[in-house]
Amino acid sequence: MLKVGVLGCGTIARVRHLLEYDNNKEVEIAAVCDIVEERAEEMAKLYGAKAFTDYRDVLENKEIDVISICLPNYLHASVTIAALNAGKHVLCEKPMATSKDEAEAMIAAGKLNEKKLMIAHNQxxxxxxxxxxxxxxxxxxxxxxxxxxxxxxxxxxxxxxxxxxxxxxxxxxxxxxxxxxxxxxxxxxxxxxxxxxxxxxxxxxxxxxxxxxxxxxxxxxxxxxxxxxxxxxxxxxxxxxxxxxxxxxxxxxxxxxxxxxxxxxxxxxxxxxxxxxxxxxxxxxxEGGQSNSSIIDYFVTSILENTEPPIPGEEGMxxxxxxxxxxxxxxxxxxxxxx
Missing domain, CATH: 3.30.360.10 (Dihydrodipicolinate Reductase; domain 2)
Incomplete structure (x- = not known):
């Protein structure tokens, strides 16, 4: 079973990532992280995970296989690269980066570490x-x-x-x-x-x-x-x-x-x-619009079957x-x- 850490406990994590990971039988939500401690604690209690306020502590956890990045746009590239370099597969919210250079660096980190990088374009x-x-x-x-x-x-x-x-x-x-x-x-x-x-x-x-x-x-x-x-x-x-x-x-x-x-x-x-x-x-x-976007299921399948994600970094770029x-x-x- 894949163990996932979700970075950011705002709306997109609550109505998409956490719900859909919880509904996937191949995944265990092991860690949640938010700079607002109360939000992390709330989601940790709801999903039986461990709460963190520093994403680096999540990346250092050797048991975590997968990272979902639900952070402000300016952090997408740096945190994605850090997660890939830490040996994690990464699902990153859109837009994937703030520049083409950042996007290329994210893609390169995925290839270097032989880890999956998928961008959450659910449309x-x-x-x-x-x-x-x-x-x-x-x-x-x-x-x-x-x-x-x-x-x-x-x-x-x-x-x-x-x-x-x-x-x-x-x-x-x-x-x-x-x-x-x-x-x-x-x-x-x-x-x-x-x-x-x-x-x-x-x-x-x-x-x-x-x-x-x-x-x-x-x-x-x-x-x-x-x-x-x-x-x-x-x-x-x-x-x-x-x-x-x-x-x-x-x-x-x-x-x-x-x-x-x-x-x-x-x-x-x-x-x-x-x-x-x-x-x-x-x-x-x-409220009421929280049907399954399929993003999580496709991402998890690509990891388990070692296939290219349907929306890899190149597509996001x-x-x-x-x-x-x-x-x-x-x-x-x-x-x-x-x-």
Whole structure:
């Protein structure tokens, strides 16, 4: 049985990592760590683990096989590298790093130590997204022309354990705002569905939140290597509700993903045919949205079977590069090439 240590006991650890490790029969939650001692103690009691306030103490524990990193973005690279160098397999939250150099160093550490590194881009495993990929690859839509994908909600103060005081609003800790929280998810999803991007343009603003200089609204224009063009938006400016939808426009029809309250995927075709799919709901950080994201199960299986994780560091880096290119585009007012 694999023994896991979860670093960070905030919302993402509580609604994703800890719950899903606990539900996996191949895993024992052996350690939890948070700089707020009360949070670590609370999760330790709940899952029968040992509580720590210094992640280095967890890494020094020879019995720990696996580390989940649920820490602020600026710590992802350094703690991942330390964990890999300590001989642990690592599942790291997104965005995997704050620069390409950091991402490359993480990947190199995994290879050097012959340990698994996976990035927690859970959108790939949403039922509607996997069904859409199947439809696209079947050729049923014909040539894909365009897409629009959106991820927006009122902001981390609505669900983060620290509310309005969350590290998400601290640029030194978060690096980027809505683009790192939401945009990188959709960049990864569209790469999964349509292939890698070649060019990125963006308008990125901080215009909805007070007392922060991280972005809270972004609109990106993207072109894939195969010539598909589309838009990606990320926002913390919603007054109520949220939107995690994607629309894909093809030669023969349109796919609407997570764009309807009942049907997770709708196929609409030129001849008038409409096919509605009522699939498992997409996960959220809200109460009742805590269905299994499959991230933990895939990661554990890759370790036990010694196979490559479905979202290795190289994939996480490619999705990060889209966001880094968007930031560069905003700064330079130029279209940025990813080639």
């Amino acid at each position: 790939r495993f949403v039922a509607s997204h996997q069904k859409a990929k199947e439809i696209i690859e079947s050729g049923k839509l014909g040539k894909i022309y365009s897409f629009s994908t959106t991820f927006g909600h009122p902001g981390p103060e609505e669900w983060s354990i620290d509310g309005a005081e969350s590290w998400f609003f601290n640029k030194d800790q978060a690096f980027i705002g809505a683009m790192g929280d939401l945009g990188v998810h959709k960049a990864d999803l569209m790469r999964y569905l349509l292939g890698d991007f070649s060019e990125v343009g963006a308008f990125i603003e901080t215009n909805a939140k007070q007392n922060t200089d991280v972005d809270d609204n972004a609109v990106c224009i993207l072109r894939t290597e195969s010539g598909i063009i589309g838009t990606l938006t990320a926002s913390w400016a919603y007054v109520t509700g949220g939107d995690n939808s994607t629309i894909i426009y093809g030669e023969n029809g349109t796919l609407r993903l997570e764009a309807d309250p009942v049907y997770s995927l709708i196929e609409e075709y030129r001849d008038g045919t409409i096919i509605n799919h009522q699939l498992e709901k997409i996960q959220t950080n809200e 490619k999705s990060l590069e889209v966001i880094l290119a968007a930031i560069e585009s905003q700064e330079t007012r130029q279209i940025v090439s990813l080639k």
